[in-house]
Amino acid sequence: MRHHVDPVLLPGLDYMPSFEFSDESLPAIRAGMEEMLAQAPEPEGTGVTWREDEVPSRDGRAIPVRLYVPDGAQAPMPAILQIHGGGYVMGSPRLSHIANLGTCAATGAVVVSVDYRLAPETRAPGSVEDCYAALSWLVASSESLGVDIDRIAVRGESAGGGLAASLCLLARDRGGPAIVHQNLIYPMLDDRTCTREQPAHLGAFVWTPQANAYGWQALLGVAPGSENVPDYAVPARASSLESLPPAFIAVGGLDLFLAEDLDYARRLTEAGVMTELHVYPGAYHGFDVLPDAEPVQRMHRDAMAALRRALHQ
Numbered sequence: 159m160r161h162h163v164d165p166v167l168l169p170g171l172d173y174m175p176s177f178e179f180s181d182e183s184l185p186a187i188r189a190g191m192e193e194m195l196a197q198a199p200e201p202e203g204t205g206v207t208w209r210e211d212e213v214p215s216r217d218g219r220a221i222p223v224r225l226y227v228p229d230g231a232q233a234p235m236p237a238i239l240q241i242h243g244g245g246y247v248m249g250s251p252r253l254s255h256i257a258n259l260g261t262c263a264a265t266g267a268v269v270v271s272v273d274y275r276l277a278p279e280t281r282a283p284g285s286v287e288d289c290y291a292a293l294s295w296l297v298a299s300s301e302s303l304g305v306d307i308d309r310i311a312v313r314g315e316s317a318g319g320g321l322a323a324s325l326c327l328l329a330r331d332r333g334g335p336a337i338v339h340q341n342l343i344y345p346m347l348d349d350r351t352c353t354r355e356q357p358a359h360l361g362a363f364v365w366t367p368q369a370n371a372y373g374w375q376a377l378l379g380v381a382p383g384s385e386n387v388p389d390y391a392v393p394a395r396a397s398s399l400e401s402l403p404p405a406f407i408a409v410g411g412l413d414l415f416l417a418e419d420l421d422y423a424r425r426l427t428e429a430g431v432m433t434e435l436h437v438y439p440g441a442y443h444g445f446d447v448l449p450d451a452e453p454v455q456r457m458h459r460d461a462m463a464a465l466r467r468a469l470h471q
Contacts, residue, residue, distance in 0.1 A: 159362040162412055164440030170448040174364045179247070179372035181278070188248045195252040205229045206262045213272075213295035221288050222273040223295075224251040225303075226262040233304030236267040236311070236469035238341075239293050241325070243316030243444075245346065245365065245373035246277045246285065254315065257446075261313070264462045267469055268305050270296055274321070277376035282391030285377070286324045290334065293325065297335045309469050311339040311403075313461075316365070316415075316443070317373065319345025323393035323422070326402050337403045339468030341461055344409045344443055348394035348418035349374040352382035361414025363442040370414055394418055399425050404432040406464035408457050410441025436460050 160168065177187060207227050212220040228235070238261060242254045251258075251271035262269045274288035293310070300307045314322035319342040326340050352371045361367050374382040378391055387395065405426050409419040416437070423435040438445070438453045446454045 159359050162359045162440065163363070163442060164453060166451045167441060167445050167448060167453060170445060170451070171363060171442070173447050174442075174444050176364055176366050177245075177369045179245075179369050184247060191244075191248055192250065192252065195250075195255070198256070201256065201259060204259045204263055206259050208259070213292050215288060215291045221291055222251075223292055224255070224258070224271040224273070226258050226269040226271070227304075228262050228266050228268075231266055231304075234300075234306035235304050236265065236309035237296055237300075237303070237305040238265065238267050238269045238465065238469075239289070239296060239310065239312045239322075239325075240269050240271045241274070241289055241312070241314035241318035241321045242271060243314070243318045243346075244276070245369060246317045246320075246377040247373050248276065249317075254318070256449075257315075260458070261462070261465070265465050265469060267309075267311075267465070268303055277373070278379075281379045282377050282388040286321055286328055286390050289321050289325045290328055290332075293329065293335050293337075308336065308338070310335065310337055311341060311465060311468055312337055313341035313343070313465070314345065315343040317346045319343055320347050320393060323347060324390045327393060327396050328390050330401055339465065340403050340405045341465055342405060342407045342419075343446075343457075343461065344413050344415055345407065345419060345422070346370075346373070346415060347392070347422050349378060349382040349387065349392050350394070351414065351418050354417075356414070356417065359412055360416055361412075361443070363412065365414055365443040367414065394422055399429040399431060402426065402429070402431050404468065406434045406436075406461060408436045408438070408461060410443060410445050411437050411439045412442045414443060434464055
């Protein structure tokens with residue numbers, strides 16, 4: 159299958175082996191990921207200051223967040239609520255730390271990265287409720303943070319993209335904080351992908367059908383594709399996508415999520431939502447593991463341009 163991959167992205171496959179998930183292997187996978195992230199050097203000269211904080215949940219828990227502020231920026235600033243990936247079962251704000259430094263610097267926006275609860279310990283809708291609590295805190299704390307509540311976007315990668323999409327639906331239906339833009343990077347949107355036959359080269363690398371089925375089962379507590387799933391767990395199952403924020407969607411041409419992301423973009427467009435869609439040929443899930451590769455730089459430029467347009471109109 160490697161002949162399908164853009165040659166400049168082939169080295170990334172050595173850094174991104176496919177995961178073989180089970181309840182027994184998950185703790186070791188999580189620990190290995192966090193150990194790898196902890197060893198990553200802190201970049202210098204980013205023009206961004208960051209710190210850890212906590213936000214209150216609706217039931218009184220403390221939800222950790224990581225807060226990024228551009229140096230020298232003047233209030234009121236736009237803000238981005240960022241939601242990390244990890245298939246709903248792993249990851250933390252550390253996973254997106256380097257990217258968040260870059261996003262903060264590139265957009266001049268405050269970035270809040272939320273450490274939501276993971277499955278299977280917490281089933282849906284626990285994770286999206288944590289994200290909603292972080293969004294609500296961002297608005298409630300806007301004065302002290304120097305944030306303009308009329309310029310708040312959400313951004314997420316993989317499962318984080320799915321949660322960002324779900325958060326937009328939840329905020330719409332609750333009449334909650336206004337979101338001006340959703341920036342979805344290879345988002346994990348539809349559990350029914352697990353039940354559909356696809357060409358073998360889609361999902362052959364990194365995030366495979368086996369991993370996908372495990373992640374959705376862990377989140378939903380029922381088999382993927384089941385008739386009844388928790389509310390706001392599967393954005394692609396929403397009956398209406400009307401009145402959602404304008405969207406940017408990026409996905410690789412070899413990603414298991416290609417078909418579901420294309421379909422979500424189509425439905426958004428048909429619902430009257432301004433939607434920008436990019437497909438990067440020969441790119442697998444998580445291909446931005448190679449930040450200097452030309453397709454990754456292209457995706458980064460596209461995504462940052464969409465955020466800047468939404469936040470600095």
